[in-house]
Amino acid sequence: MHERTSDEWLTALRGTPDDQALLDLRTRLVRGLRFALADRLGADPEAVLEDFAQESLLKILRSLDSFRGESQFTTWAQKIAVRVALTELRRRRWQDVSLEDLQPPGMETEPIELPDPAPLPEQQVARSTLMIMVQRLMREELTDRQRQAMQAVMINGMPLEEVARRLGTNRNALYKLLHDARQRLHKGLAAQGLSVAELLAAFNG
Amino acid sequence: MFLKLDTLKKMIHGIGSTRPDEIGCDECFEQLDRFAELVLAGKSAAEAMPLVQDHLDRCGDCREEFEALLRALRANSTGAP
Numbered sequence: 001m002h003e004r005t006s007d008e009w010l011t012a013l014r015g016t017p018d019d020q021a022l023l024d025l026r027t028r029l030v031r032g033l034r035f036a037l038a039d040r041l042g043a044d045p046e047a048v049l050e051d052f053a054q055e056s057l058l059k060i061l062r063s064l065d066s067f068r069g070e071s072q073f074t075t076w077a078q079k080i081a082v083r084v085a086l087t088e089l090r091r092r093r094w095q096d097v098s099l100e101d102l103q104p105p106g107m108e109t110e111p112i113e114l115p116d117p118a119p120l121p122e123q124q125v126a127r128s129t130l131m132i133m134v135q136r137l138m139r140e141e142l143t144d145r146q147r148q149a150m151q152a153v154m155i156n157g158m159p160l161e162e163v164a165r166r167l168g169t170n171r172n173a174l175y176k177l178l179h180d181a182r183q184r185l186h187k188g189l190a191a192q193g194l195s196v197a198e199l200l201a202a203f204n205g
Numbered sequence: 206m207f208l209k210l211d212t213l214k215k216m217i218h219g220i221g222s223t224r225p226d227e228i229g230c231d232e233c234f235e236q237l238d239r240f241a242e243l244v245l246a247g248k249s250a251a252e253a254m255p256l257v258q259d260h261l262d263r264c265g266d267c268r269e270e271f272e273a274l275l276r277a278l279r280a281n282s283t284g285a286p
Contacts, residue, residue, distance in 0.1 A: 032277030196221025
């Protein structure tokens with residue numbers, strides 16, 4: 001098959017898209033997604049792939065003007081398809097989980113158990129103390145929203161995208177919120193006279 | 206549910222390495238196609254685009270998309286049409 005240049009792709013897809021170009025692009029997207037997401041597509045992977053490819057094509061056609069030519073056109077298009085597919089897969093995976101379900105009670109009030117046996121009792125004590133201190137900082141330094149987001153993302157492993165949807169924001173804004181939360185905790189640790197290096201050394205000891 | 210030691214370590218590392226010039230998910234996504242091509246070309250993408258690398262190290266969503274993109278591109282770089 002003739003490999004189109006990026007300019008040829010753009011020409012073929014602008015306005016009324018060329019049928020062959022659409023078909024070729026769809027074939028590429030499906031092959032890429034099939035390979036990238038093989039183990040996550042469920043019982044009827046081909047149907048799911050067709051849906052993802054269709055949605056991706058529409059998005060790509062709508063976004064042609066934002067292609068800046070910093071990569072091959074097909075790389076850029078595949079990037080959009082991957083985002084479309086993973087956004088949907090995450091939504092399905094987490095659809096029955098609410099942020100309230102995720103609230104880990106141990107973070108708030110209960111003492112922490114150490115899952116791994118620390119080699120020496122002093123280290124056990126040091127670790128417990130530090131864990132409690134970090135939890136206190138999270139309680140005192142963060143807004144409810146920051147704490148809720150940090151718990152969901154960092155402790156429960158929920159995707160940013162899903163947390164953002166539940167908080168009525170978007171992923172980019174949520175990343176910034178988490179960044180601000182990290183900065184606050186960093187300052188809080190410093191105010192306690194604790195360096196991160198010391199903390200990590202205590203946990204690695 | 207209790208906080209796991211591993212999770213706490215990751216959190217502390219994330220907190221400690223916070224930097225003022227981090228980019229967000231949108232900016233990362235904008236540059237991800239170029240970054241992926243550098244990686245596939247065997248070039249040092251992390252050196253060329255350190256803020257993208259930093260974001261990928263921190264953001265699980267973007268990292269997942271980046272890894273899937275690499276696999277998708279590899280699938281299309283070998284073999285037929």
